[in-house]
């Protein structure tokens with residue numbers, strides 16, 4: 001590609017990671033287009049997420065101007081026992097929000113004519129001068145830089161680092177969202193609690209999120225539950241991810257295709273294992289999502305003129321709740337490295353050096369937090385050799401890792 005002219009970037013994947021990168025590069029003078037496989041519907045895809053001030057700061061850099069509150073404010077988190085009584089508390093004021101509350105403003109901040117929906121990357125080729133993306137519809141595009149922000153099953157990663165494969169953790173996340181009004185009055189005292197429960201099978205988490213129109217007004221909010229639920233790899237996982245027509249979905253099954261008997265089994269477990277009033281959440285929910293939980297580690301984040309970003313590069317289990325923040329921090333580090341270093345391959349090496357250590361730390365900490373589920377233990381502290389206590393779990397879940405290196409040392413030691 002010509003030097004001296006505006007530099008051109010192709011971003012593959014138009015979810016949160018791709019939009020952080022595209023908005024940040026555009027605002028630093030790059031000519032950017034986003035190519036997203038899905039034709040529509042991304043805005044309604046996510047459920048609840050833990051929100052962090054750091055994410056908000058990078059959203060502002062990415063051009064998001066949003067006066068609305070970032071989510072529902074919770075003062076801390078608590079753990080409940082089998083009777084529903086609180087047995088541990090951790091003060092940690094934070095916002096919990098809906099995934100769309102991040103995606104929608106990022107999408108609105110990016111020029112619509114530069115966002116090409118319905119374009120699936122089929123292959124790529126690079127040389128000393130540039131990189132070419134080939135799409136499934138037969139079109140192609142050439143640029144100075146290609147950013148792979150195409151998630152866990154990244155086609156970009158398959159092209160540049162095919163040996164890096166997601167590893168199934170041995171459990172799934174069952175999720176559901178309910179309107180505040182759908183609960184019985186008994187739920188009201190716990191509705192705004194960020195609650196962790198250990199029903200003897202995985203880990204149950206519930207918290208409030210904004211409702212329709214991003215409303216955080218009492219009565220108009222929603223409740224998000226997430227049950228980390230053991231499902232053995234092989235026949236059991238295949239069965240869960242297979243639809244009524246016999247098709248086995250690779251990554252996660254679309255909500256409408258989950259077979260009713262799987263939901264019925266989850267609800268039976270909820271009735272038997274979850275304390276009142278929390279059992280109401282899975283029992284009254286009308287739509288469910290099921291997401292197998294994976295670990296992913298990549299050998300590098302820069303491959304010549306190709307960068308990996310967000311879930312395409314590293315996936316930490318959601319216990320740490322930093323998937324969106326990690327994608328945002330990747331995008332900021334990428335934009336900064338490209339500004340500091342004009343040679344693109346050298347800039348991508350700098351980007352990798354900045355982002356691989358914290359990404360690996362997030363993966364290690366999240367594995368540590370999920371180890372008791374993987375080992376089919378009923379509670380996090382059931383096996384002291386794991387080095388996990390209830391207060392420790394409450395302190396680390398759903399927040400950025402303050403000192404990643406210390407936690408990696410801690411996890412390694414156990």
Ligand SMILES: Cc1cc2nc3c(=O)[nH]c(=O)nc-3n(C[C@H](O)[C@H](O)[C@H](O)COP(=O)(O)OP(=O)(O)OC[C@H]3O[C@@H](n4cnc5c(N)ncnc54)[C@H](O)[C@@H]3O)c2cc1C
Nearest residue numbers: 013015017037049050121150151173310311318321323324
């Ligand atoms: C159960 C669960 C709970 C979670 N909770 C939290 C939380 O509390 N906080 C948090 O921060 N994160 C959470 N996450 C993680 C978070 O959702 C992800 O980390 C985040 O969405 C990653 O964004 P991304 O843009 O990198 O990838 P994705 O959101 O996966 O986007 C990838 C995009 O690429 C597109 N694409 C794929 N292949 C192609 C192709 N060949 N060509 C073109 N486009 C393509 C896809 O359609 C998609 O839009 C959770 C995840 C799970 C599973």
